[in-house]
Amino acid sequence: MDVKALIVEKVKEKFGSSLEEVSDFRDDLCLTIKRDQIVPLGNFLKNDPDLQFSMCKDVTAIDWATRKNRFTVVYHIHSFKLNFTLRIKANITDESNSIESVTSLWKSADWYERETYDMYGIKFVNHPDLRRMYMPEGFEHYPLRKDFPLLGIPGSLPFPKKAE
Amino acid sequence: MGLEAILQKDGYVTTTIDAIVSWARKSSVWPMPMGISCCAIEMISAADPKYDIARFGSEVMRFTPRQCDLMIVAGTVTYKMAQVVRRIYDQMPEPKWVIAMGACTSSGGMYRSYSVVQGIDQFLPVDVYTAGCPPRPENLLNALMTLQEKIGKTKARDFQNRPLVDLELAQN
């Protein structure tokens, strides 16, 4: 049986109503799920004996800037059993900019989620250590948001004292 | 068969203290390799058997600022790193020099972005700028020779009445 068909069928069976969209562009399978179902879905994909998505490769977000639901969180998870990388998307539908953390399922998501928080300001609920990853503590902006200028905001990052 | 073999009798040389001190100083510049990114690899290449920075008396790379008199800033300096670079510079003993290696350190280079300092001369006094991204090892050696020339011209009075560098950062 085709791997993609297997995954879609299994997920549809379990999460039929929460599955918003299934897309397949350039041979990349992508499932869009309701935001509150991300941890149950991850749990199912990881622990199902036929799927075993045991590694989380990446967590990031997309800022759509002009859309009403501005942020989409994107996960890439990998199964060594199926030799397949699956993409999951979850749209953030309200102003809280928050989503449940998946660190309880995959430890590697820890830093990816911190990075996403640093760059987009998306809060991951139940994350053990949600700090900034790259930018210094005390920096107030979120650089990868579309409303942040490429050259930064003057004065937001201090210089060391100038030499004599 | 050294210099002594040529001399028939006890020889002597007349020179100024300044000249002999700056000659000694320029021939053994000890670099502090502030390797931050890509340029650091070319800096190591300059020390490898092919380019051999030891020919210019600078093979003694010390990773502690207390034993160095030249800081080679090799790589992109971000605002977060700038605090560290400045702090290490403040810990180096006088007299000290700085080589800005590569386009990133000299001017920000190809990184016109929110986190990169557009030229380290905004917070450090730079003596020699080196072009290239990254500069070839030859270019770094050229920068070192230029700096040696500059050191060779220094006089003792250059260091007198010099304002003390602000040590606030070094102390906190």
Place this chain on the structure above:
Amino acid sequence: MDRISQIYNDEKLLKRLHDDPGLTIEDALENEMVINMGPQHPATHGVLRLVLRLDGETVMGIVPELGYLHRGYEKMAENMSYIEFIPHTDRLDYLATMCNNVAYVLAVEKLAGIEAPKRAQYIRMIVSELSRIASHLVAIGTFAMDVGAVTMVMWTFREREKIQNIFDRLAGARFTTSYTRIGGVAADMDDEAIAMARKFLEEIEPAMVEMDKLMLGNRIFIDRLEGIGILSKEDAIDLGITGPNLRSSGVEYDVRRAKPYLFYNEVDFNIPVYTEGDCLARYHQRGDELRESAKILKQLLDKIPNGEVMANDPKKVLPHKTEIYSKMEELIHDFMIINFGINPPVGDTYFSVENPKGELGFYFVSNGTGNPWKLKIHSPSFCNLQAIPKLCKGAMVSDVVAIIGSLDPVMGEADK
């Protein structure tokens, strides 16, 4: 003071301490000590900063801090066209520049639906494998330097210089090459470059034997690495470790074999796997992979086909310079591609390749314009660094240095 002399006079305790290095003295100086390592430290491979909590010399906890080389790549990518970003990929993992070039253009080609000619694909494979050898040489050399063998770094850099010369011949730059283009490579590989590569392959084998003799015959080196920083298979998968570090923990996963890209399905090579998962296994892993790369290179140099090195797709692939200067249409195409970009279809793709450090992935979101709407770089060094708190807990301070060296992170890539 009394307490310390008491400890040192207690022979039973001293013997226990001697037999079990993992044992901690209870309240050695009454307090645990917090020390800072980096970002300017010779053993942290760039600008990694570690904050360690120590009890005596045993690491109780360790927190890596990144971001000292955060250059805002992903933001810059959103503000430039697909072609403009190629030179920036050099500076990601700056020890394996060619691999990054190849990975990036393959990702863009997947998004835009372009296919490069066969000769170009072969040249890409050759340069990636050369780059892999160069990167592993630096990894081995700096790793040995970290644990005290300074000679190694001189020897490996001597060998690496030869690869730099080949790149100099190919791309005109020895280090930051920017050699690949969307739909092909910038310049053809001439016979002299091929001869240089062959000569290098002849010389690397005896050199590797020499290096192994130096390192593996050295008891200090073995003692410092064996059984240090053990990463189990389950932990490696859970922490998202990729590349040689994953394989040295017993997971046989190599993107070149799992999802063959370019023509890796046409060459014969093995995937070395170690099951120990300690620092010594990671050292052996890199040496073995280096030899496998040399084996692949030999086959490639024999099999390289003749033909074009740029695809014929005027709307998406840059024309050759001689044609731009002599033909009107080519000039217009060049102008349009440079100024407005290649306009791939709306959609998002993820593409990953096997880099010397691990799996490098590019996730593009395209909205149909010349600039990517979003580019996410999945960098292997970033994931590999996540293992540090796990590996270093309970180790000694000197082991921390060996562990970082064995993971072989490159901060340019980890911080992006």
